[in-house]
Amino acid sequence: MPRIGVFVCHCGLNIAATVDIAKVIDRVSQHPAVAHAEDYIFMCSDPGQLLVQGKIQELGLDGLVMANCSPTLHERTFRNAAALVGLNPYLVEIANIREAVSWPHMKEPERATEKAIEIILATVEKVRQNTELHTIKVPVTHSVMIIGGGVAGIQAALDCADAGLEVHLVERTSSIGGMMASLSETFPTLDCPQCILTPKMTQAGKHPNIRIHAYSEIEEVSGFVGNFQAKVRHKATYIDWSKCTGCGVCMTVCPTKKIPSEYNHGMANRTAAYIPFPQAVPNRAVIDDKNCLWLLKGKCGICAKKCPAEAIHYEDNTEIEELEIGAIIVATGMEVLPVEHFGEYGLGKIPDVVTGIQFERLLAPSGPTAGKVQRPSDGTEPKEIAFLQCIGSRDPANYKPYCSKVCCMYTGKQAMLYKHAVHDGQAFVFYIDIRSDGKGYEEFIQRAMEEEKVLYIRGKVSKVFEDEGKIVVWGTDTLTGKWIELRVDMVVLATAAVASSGVNELASKLRITTDEHGWLKEAHLKLQPVETLTAGIYLAGAAQFVKDISDTVAQASGAAAKAIALLSKDHLERVPIIACVDQDLCVGCGYCETFCAYGAIAVDPVTGKAEVNEGLCEGCGGCAAHCPSGAATLTNYGKKQVFDMITTFTNGQVVQ
Amino acid sequence: METIPYFPGCTCKADALPFEVSAKAVMRELDIEMREWERWTCCGTVYSMTTDDLIHQLGPARNLIRVQEEGSDRVVTICSMCYSTLKLSAMMFDADEEKLQKLNDFLYDEVDYEGGIRVMHILELLRDDVGFEAVKERVVRPLEGLRVAPYYGCTLVRPTEAGIDDREEPRVMHDLLEALGAEVVDSPFKVECCGSYETVDRPEMVAEKCHRILSDAIKRGADLVVTSCPLCEFNLDDRQDVISSIAPRFPGIPVLYFTSLMAIAFDLPEEEWGLESATVDPLPVLQEKVLAPKDEGGG
Numbered sequence: 030m031p032r033i034g035v036f037v038c039h040c041g042l043n044i045a046a047t048v049d050i051a052k053v054i055d056r057v058s059q060h061p062a063v064a065h066a067e068d069y070i071f072m073c074s075d076p077g078q079l080l081v082q083g084k085i086q087e088l089g090l091d092g093l094v095m096a097n098c099s100p101t102l103h104e105r106t107f108r109n110a111a112a113l114v115g116l117n118p119y120l121v122e123i124a125n126i127r128e129a130v131s132w133p134h135m136k137e138p139e140r141a142t143e144k145a146i147e148i149i150l151a152t153v154e155k156v157r158q159n160t161e162l163h164t165i166k167v168p169v170t171h172s173v174m175i176i177g178g179g180v181a182g183i184q185a186a187l188d189c190a191d192a193g194l195e196v197h198l199v200e201r202t203s204s205i206g207g208m209m210a211s212l213s214e215t216f217p218t219l220d221c222p223q224c225i226l227t228p229k230m231t232q233a234g235k236h237p238n239i240r241i242h243a244y245s246e247i248e249e250v251s252g253f254v255g256n257f258q259a260k261v262r263h264k265a266t267y268i269d270w271s272k273c274t275g276c277g278v279c280m281t282v283c284p285t286k287k288i289p290s291e292y293n294h295g296m297a298n299r300t301a302a303y304i305p306f307p308q309a310v311p312n313r314a315v316i317d318d319k320n321c322l323w324l325l326k327g328k329c330g331i332c333a334k335k336c337p338a339e340a341i342h343y344e345d346n347t348e349i350e351e352l353e354i355g356a357i358i359v360a361t362g363m364e365v366l367p368v369e370h371f372g373e374y375g376l377g378k379i380p381d382v383v384t385g386i387q388f389e390r391l392l393a394p395s396g397p398t399a400g401k402v403q404r405p406s407d408g409t410e411p412k413e414i415a416f417l418q419c420i421g422s423r424d425p426a427n428y429k430p431y432c433s434k435v436c437c438m439y440t441g442k443q444a445m446l447y448k449h450a451v452h453d454g455q456a457f458v459f460y461i462d463i464r465s466d467g468k469g470y471e472e473f474i475q476r477a478m479e480e481e482k483v484l485y486i487r488g489k490v491s492k493v494f495e496d497e498g499k500i501v502v503w504g505t506d507t508l509t510g511k512w513i514e515l516r517v518d519m520v521v522l523a524t525a526a527v528a529s530s531g532v533n534e535l536a537s538k539l540r541i542t543t544d545e546h547g548w549l550k551e552a553h554l555k556l557q558p559v560e561t562l563t564a565g566i567y568l569a570g571a572a573q574f575v576k577d578i579s580d581t582v583a584q585a586s587g588a589a590a591k592a593i594a595l596l597s598k599d600h601l602e603r604v605p606i607i608a609c610v611d612q613d614l615c616v617g618c619g620y621c622e623t624f625c626a627y628g629a630i631a632v633d634p635v636t637g638k639a640e641v642n643e644g645l646c647e648g649c650g651g652c653a654a655h656c657p658s659g660a661a662t663l664t665n666y667g668k669k670q671v672f673d674m675i676t677t678f679t680n681g682q683v684v685q
Numbered sequence: 686m687e688t689i690p691y692f693p694g695c696t697c698k699a700d701a702l703p704f705e706v707s708a709k710a711v712m713r714e715l716d717i718e719m720r721e722w723e724r725w726t727c728c729g730t731v732y733s734m735t736t737d738d739l740i741h742q743l744g745p746a747r748n749l750i751r752v753q754e755e756g757s758d759r760v761v762t763i764c765s766m767c768y769s770t771l772k773l774s775a776m777m778f779d780a781d782e783e784k785l786q787k788l789n790d791f792l793y794d795e796v797d798y799e800g801g802i803r804v805m806h807i808l809e810l811l812r813d814d815v816g817f818e819a820v821k822e823r824v825v826r827p828l829e830g831l832r833v834a835p836y837y838g839c840t841l842v843r844p845t846e847a848g849i850d851d852r853e854e855p856r857v858m859h860d861l862l863e864a865l866g867a868e869v870v871d872s873p874f875k876v877e878c879c880g881s882y883e884t885v886d887r888p889e890m891v892a893e894k895c896h897r898i899l900s901d902a903i904k905r906g907a908d909l910v911v912t913s914c915p916l917c918e919f920n921l922d923d924r925q926d927v928i929s930s931i932a933p934r935f936p937g938i939p940v941l942y943f944t945s946l947m948a949i950a951f952d953l954p955e956e957e958w959g960l961e962s963a964t965v966d967p968l969p970v971l972q973e974k975v976l977a978p979k980d981e982g983g984g
Binding site for chain 2: 427495501
């Protein structure tokens, strides 16, 4: 007969005020498998733990049911305590009588007491059938793959590389830098990205532990925490980067000059052979095969003739590289809602209506106008600009329900920079609320209002249209209750931020999830914001949700710290509560494969039986629930265990 | 010739009868017979749209049952508001089984409504079934040189889920007019409110709104405005006398149903043009730009 100890915690009055503890002890003690039952006011405290440990040794207990709060709080506490005195930690189980009993049933103590007894007895049934388990050890590869070369990816790469890890920084465009590289100046300090980002880019480019895979995308990822295998596709550049010096001659001679520049967000054009911007890292040219005359029609070929390094080869040099990876950090960032939306604001139709990120380029010294603010339509200096906030954000009926977070701040900054560039100009900002909740942020907005005389109007705009060379803005001022019509020269829309295109495909390759808007899902919004539900894969920056630069960099360092901690050992330890397959019962039908969200179970082609990959299995139990022959089970959650628990709740009636 | 059940609605049998005449005529030319059934009832008008209950859906629902009895899975309207009320009602019963059950229980003297009726506006039928290419082929008198501003109003494109086109930048009438050979004048006020039923109690307010819509079309060089809604037509056209009283220099502009221009472009007999509902006489501009024999410019 097993000798199980039951320990009931009062949790101060949290449990004891509702549950009749004495009655619980009395009833539980009558169970034949229970060798000892005892209560204490705070079982998680030092004396509480000592009490439990003493009884294990004194009475030779071979299983524990700890009746207290949720297992997320103290399962580990009591398992560790038991292990210290020689009891296998997986013979310790929690019966949650606080969150599941005393809190929800505060007003019905008698029923609460009965429920507590049932939960404890059911857990006794489980523990008596538990087996000793031992931590699974998996070897690790000491390298990190970072997907996305924006400021988040760069920061995470530098942190991991400085800690001695080998870093693969994968970026789909031909240069790292991301969205931040396109900004004019950054709030609230007004440093320009050229001053604060470019040095970091260079550092990443030169770091001995970092390899930048520019113009590359993730083809496939397999494996598991500590032991991922990644296939990275180096897209065809048509230029031999080992020879290219980044001199830019190909750009000068390329006759296809009318391609909207991604770096300039369509505010300027680029050539088919191009380096996205002068500070690019790596500073190498690529040929855009969707626009190159030679590659499309076999005509031209001038860049090959003129290239002093003879680096241009018009053959497809796509290459798939396989990498061994220990941890992955996803830093794919964000975009703004595409232009085809917002007909009511004339976006895409009226040339002088631009998005916030486009206006950044008109303000940037590195931009197409060298920082002179000019209307895209006629190049004149706009004397009045209306900035409209919350375009597509906080609009659940039409676009996105969430607040895009950065727009209040960058709109204030853009209005301010515009005033610096055009002294007699007037900036109007239409807003719903101003959200300036960062260090120095509120002061920055105050400065825009008070010192820079940006005119803030509280209200939304209903319509924007062109009339006789001016742009007419219809809106309301909700503070005066008046309808407003402004005639301005330019309109800047703070359009909603959205997750980067292609992130859903990437997420499914990585077996991580996105929310309904495409933002990557964290393991826990508050307590595990950089982890995903897949072990060994972390999130950094705006891929998880819109972030400004400060938050992005902080989260990137957080993700790097997680990866560094993970890879600081030679072996990884995993909780051994995973699926196992009874080889005698398995018929190899493969049902389990289709239900496994982690790719952790598969039928072995040789034996014809399903096998579990211990490194990948997350112990969800999906295969066990679906297995038609009952071969797949979850350790310590066997069918009989679960049925015996249910039978306890049904007072001995057999459940079908 | 294909036949499709046609729901006329009240106005198209009264003030907007010429709209119906021209609409039926042009569809006949495109091999579609719009067949009106007996016992059609009120579409529900604003009442079904402004109240969140079931009792005001009985109007549209009864009509949907009639369509079902006709043995068709779709119905066409020409009035934008009839389109919207019937469409929203059909969508509601398709989406909510409980409401459908309650409706059928209440209307125990009718056959059960089974759902799945597609409510279409005539513009949708032209765009999706006939196709503007086919319309273009049927044109014998292209409207070359005629500058037309399409006006969509509200119920054709709103609410978004029931609209036949983009609610801010609709194209359907633009494309149709181009198929007719007309020059399209795009006005930012093409989906701006005409004042709707406020015309009953506050004609001045409606006139103010219509003034803005029409003035912009005139400013952008339009010869006339076309619409697909009898209420819009009434407000934009008949209220021009009120506009003139508040803005004496307002020059006026004819407002027609788009089907009238189709009938003219198809060179149908004059009694099928449906110009009788126009208060501001469109004939002078039509004479000048379209109807007068074209100078062939020396061949």
